[in-house]
Amino acid sequence: MEGSKKMDIQISKDMYSREDLxxxxxxxxxxxxIHYAEKEDxxxxxxxxxxxxxxxxxxxxxxxxxxxxxxxxxxxxxxxKQIFG
Amino acid sequence: xxxxxxxxxxxKDHIIGLINYxxxxxxxxxxxxxxxxxxxxxxxxxxxxxxxxxDTYNVPxxxxxxxxxxxxSGLYLYELTIHNEELSDLILKSTIISMNRTLVEEGRILxxxxxxxxxxxxxxxxxxxxxxGLGKNGLYLTFRSAxxxxxxxxxxxxxxxxx
Numbered sequence: 001m002e003g004s005k006k007m008d009i010q011i012s013k014d015m016y017s018r019e020d021l022x023x024x025x026x027x028x029x030x031x032x033x034i035h036y037a038e039k040e041d042x043x044x045x046x047x048x049x050x051x052x053x054x055x056x057x058x059x060x061x062x063x064x065x066x067x068x069x070x071x072x073x074x075x076x077x078x079x080x081k082q083i084f085g
Numbered sequence: 086x087x088x089x090x091x092x093x094x095x096x097k098d099h100i101i102g103l104i105n106y107x108x109x110x111x112x113x114x115x116x117x118x119x120x121x122x123x124x125x126x127x128x129x130x131x132x133x134x135x136x137x138x139x140d141t142y143n144v145p146x147x148x149x150x151x152x153x154x155x156x157x158s159g160l161y162l163y164e165l166t167i168h169n170e171e172l173s174d175l176i177l178k179s180t181i182i183s184m185n186r187t188l189v190e191e192g193r194i195l196x197x198x199x200x201x202x203x204x205x206x207x208x209x210x211x212x213x214x215x216x217x218g219l220g221k222n223g224l225y226l227t228f229r230s231a232x233x234x235x236x237x238x239x240x241x242x243x244x245x246x247x248x
Contacts, residue, residue: 010112012108014108014112014118014119014120015105016108016125016128018097018098020124021128022097024128024132025091028132031136032132032135032136033089033136034089034136034139035087035088035090036087036088036092036147041145042145046145048145048147049139049144049149050146050148050149051096051149051150054190055187055190056099057190058102058187058190059102059106060095060102062102062105063098063101072186073106073109073113076110076114076183077110077113077114079185080114080178080179083178083182083200083201084201084204
């Protein structure tokens with residue numbers, strides 16, 4: 001009996017790297033510096049822009065572990081087909 | 086000297102993770118390649134817009150809001166390819182799926198029909214029906230609002246409104 005074809009996830013050659021980002025940051029720091037909000041900058045009812053904890057851990061893991069990235073992409077591809085066909 | 090959010094190696098990893106997830110999803114789901122140069126261009130534009138946004142609305146920042154980043158990244162790519170509806174549709178779908186992944190990691194779910202509706206409303210914004218549409222800021226705010234929403238006993242608020 002022929003088994004179903006498992007999708008093969010390939011990581012492209014165009015992965016953006018820390019070096020690539022550092023180059024951009026060095027260029028923009030003059031005009032687009034985003035200051036870190038210290039305690040004295042924050043009012044009681046402020047909603048602080050930040051990366052939520054669990055999402056942060058997820059995205060950190062996708063750049064540390066290629067297998068994890070591939071599995072996550074596979075899951076989301078399957079989910080996408082449910083939403084968009 | 087005031088600290089920048091880019092002093093944090095973790096924040097840099099988040100930016101890299103976000104842009105690569107969106108682009109690798111596009112590559113694997115739809116075989117659309119986003120060259121590294123374009124990814125860099127997206128990051129550059131998004132960070133500049135991020136700065137404009139936080140200065141305009143006086144937003145305190147301790148890290149990268151993934152919903153802003155993904156929405157603005159995805160729709161920047163969408164705008165670049167607007168002349169090719171089939172391709173831009175794939176970019177928009179990938180953006181929504183990536184934003185949904187972020188929300189799911191936080192333990193929240195939007196109904197599937199709602200994700201389809203978000204897709205249709207963003208298309209309307211860019212395809213001549215902007216009075217019925219959702220732009221790049223509406224898109225991020227949709228998901229961010231879902232992420233910030235929390236259960237709370239609101240009886241006292243309802244009671245005070247009735248007085």
